Amino acid sequence: MGSGDPTPPTPAAHYQYRRTPRNRLWALLFALAWVAAVVGGVYAIKHRNPAFIHLDYTDPASCPAHPAAARALLEALQEKHKGDWSPSQFVQFTGRWLALSAGLALLLGVAFVKLFQHHAAAMTKATVASQVAIPAAMAAVFLLNGQGTAGLVFGGLALLTAWVFSLWRQQIQLATRLLGVSAHGLAANSGIITATVLLNLAALLAVLPLGAFLGFAVMNGSAIPNPEREGRAECVDAQGQEILCCSWQPNSFAQGYTAGAVVLILWVFLLANQVRVFVTSGAIAQWYFAPAGALSATRGTTLRSLKHAMGPSFGSLCLSSLVLTVSQIMRQALEQAQENNRDMNLIQMCLVCLAQCFWSIVEYLTKFATVMMAITGEAFLAAGRHVTDLLLRHFLNAFASTVWFTPLVIQLATFLLSAAWALVSGGSYYLAHRGSALEATPGVNASVLGGAVFLVTFFILSFLGGILLSVLDAVFVCWAIDLDSQTISQPDVYAIFMAVPVPGRVVEQPDGDIAYGAGQQQQGGGAYQPPTVAAV
Template sequence: MASTDDEPNKPSAIYDSSPSEPLLSKPYPSPSIEENQNDLIESEQNNYPQITFNYGPRHFQDLPFMFLFILFVLSTFAFGIFSVAHRNPNSSNVSSFVYDSNTSSCVKESLTSPHPEFYQILTFPSFSNYASSSHLWRDLTWTLVITFVLSVPFVLGLLWLLRHYAKQIVYVSLPFFVVIPIFFNVFWFVACTVSSSCSGAFPLAYRILVLVFIFLIIAIIVWIIVANWHRIGLTVDIIEVASYALARNLGLFGVLPCLTLGLLAYFVPIVVFLVFALHNGKIEPHVSKGSTEGYSCVWKQDSWVPAYYTLAIVTMLWSAAVMVEAQVYVISGTIAQWYFSKDDSTRKRSIRSSLRNAFGPSFGTVCFSGLIIAAVRVVRASVDSARREDAPTGIMNLMLRCCVNALLSAVDFVNKFTINFVAITGEGYCSGAKMTYELLKRNLLSPVFVETVSTRILGGIIFVLSAVYAIVVCAILKAASNLGVDSYLVAVLAWVLLIVVLGFFVHVLENVIDTVYVCYAIDRDRGEVFKQDVHEVYVHLPISRDSRPSLATRTPFV
């Protein structure tokens, strides 16, 4: 490892203006210029402090957002408990109330005979229907359970393959990116043509139109692969490095799912509160033309119920975003501790310290980041919803949507690397965003390259693996069960479950790639090399989106 301590005249945290370097370290000045610029160098060193992993105690950051989040949570639970305690037990029996002209109110009708609904409740479905559906539920349950159990070795096996045979996995999977969609496209067309019910409901002209449309999408996929062929080699190396880093921190696979399960457990009482909130109100008389006396009894909710629904939904969205950002924080903090270790050993209790920082001193920053992410998702969903509606379109609306999407993408991009940086340094959100921008401003498009190409390849790999698994499951069900057409439904659900689990693995691996990139940027900024193999790969990142990665333009910074 080379350090700037042996080169006192070289400022370690000042960016270089050379276009051949992704992150900028100032070149060696000539002696005459060096004597005249000592004061400038000292001031620039003060403006750009050296960045490293903060192992010591961290200060609490962004406390107002932490207090605001806690206030939202406490208010949601407090009003939820109130809704349970003050629910009206008659909310589901409005039909049994009648208007009493003597008291000018609704009273419960005395029943002389059971209502017809009573007999309907006692009427059970026929045994034949139950027997026919029991096989479907039994096979579906066992298939999903087996798929979930097998997903664990699938994830570990895929991680091992990407660590040792990333190049072979990627290049073997690339043809299947095209072959599998073609297979499914032809299969559904032939199956629908053979089936009389499907062909009758779906005319031949429409089937051909859908067939051609899907083939056009496949052609676009082929074009994307060919256009990015020169980047695949570098992406393979980046995936291999990230897989090795993740393999050195396998404890993340135990902690991150537990955090997700904790979020689901946290959502359960809120959902219960929302259900009970609907039962808060009273039965009141209402003028009705259909009633003989001119009045009928209707259910009227309390006025605070819609406001509570808004509060609870906002709290759930914010909580989900906070948990996602907390998981990114834990991943970044753990991988950064491995990266900045002197040897290749994993630092003890690295995951525990990352959890303590995420839900301790940096919890306000995590809440701030989660609030931004939640707001971006809500605004983007609103823009997409407005686009789908039959609202009048024009050049101004189109320009406004483009500007909003560009702004949201920029905020999302800055937030993405800010949380990685905050997990390393313990800075607040605003200062962390500024320092991250200063660190990456001369290489802003290289992370875009890392993100887009690696994400597409990893997504394609898990699609191929889950599709192959679904085909195998469908074949086994066809041979060993009597489900018939329902076997396709079971296979599709198994495919969805497996792709969700593998998608979670890809999400973790993508965050590892981003964290390693930020650590590499800090290394370049300080003039150090903590992981030589990482520098040998990331040094070949292109300067811009359109430039091709070159193995000769730059050398690792040693």
């Protein structure tokens, strides 16, 4: 933190405004890795094989280039499928509709946050009801069409879903209040959204040259006979099916560079995600621990947190994102091993499951360690030990059995709103163009438009939903710190989280056995009301 940053009028005891650089070696390692990737990319450009572009993979001789033949084949295919759906015509007819729908999807994203902020109960009930209504509607359709078996299956699924949700009534009510907490926290720190967008753009700019270098690296190699030919003179496989005569084999440099660059790209994206979590958590912590009525304490919270992320804590974030990178690679390797070895015995399957659980726990703790780093400015490992001890000391890991429902609500709401907007966009386009003499395939265009609108809307809402969940994680850790220090920074938020049933402390019985003490539970009164703290 720079010396020019303002100090809050009443210093928050838990949020550290002045930071000491941590884990600087890992920041240096990340910088060296990125520079090495750039140097290797320049080498790949200078030593690429031009034959990669002009290669004719259908020629069994020496694979000479035949641009004229390829162009003639393309023209013949275009003439053959002249009446089929055309991407160029799709863009011509639906371009304005897609742009308008995407623009309105941004407004839908704003409404998405506002709905959870002011009508969290209605959003939660609608999401839950849809999970019962959709299979019930499918059951009715199948029964009306005389497909009794399918109708009974979907009907049973609807009844089972309704029964499960009836058992989760308390969790549903709690999820409603938690979503209100998250939405109000985001509304009070709206700069988080702008910062997140800029961070994603920065990550994309950092990855784009690496992606280009990857393309040039693949060009370092030579053409070889297709291994599927197995030495045959004809370009056929073992079953006699026609295949490409040649294939491209990257050299050892290309293979090594590709592997390293892919890992670095994953590291960059996960680093951007960790910076987002850090900035979100830091801004929310400043808002949460701000003294009542201290309006100046909540101004510039996002910018201050971003300075901490890119300054004193950048090395810690590089380390945390590297841990997540290793975790992702290991999980992918485990999944690949399961796919390649379908005949695993029971012991092997148990070992794979244990490994998957281990890496899931690592990712879970890394997320909360990043939240703690944003609040205290500790190094990554110290923050990890701190937050793990905090959770275990109060048995707040029991909170995970309840809070998992909140992400489910957001994900389902995201899917349903995206699907509804896609249906509206695609249906409106079809109704407006179904009688057009200029458009050959209005139905297909409407379907493709609906799919594109769904993807755009789903991306926007998932982006905002991820921020809401990050806000909730930060508020949860802030509440845990309050509980640990026996303070109440936000009474409304404190009351809501105290509605979460958690087991009591471990106590020793007279006979020496260990047992849990009585659980704590405090019901918050009514729906969540926004704390009286000014927005950023």
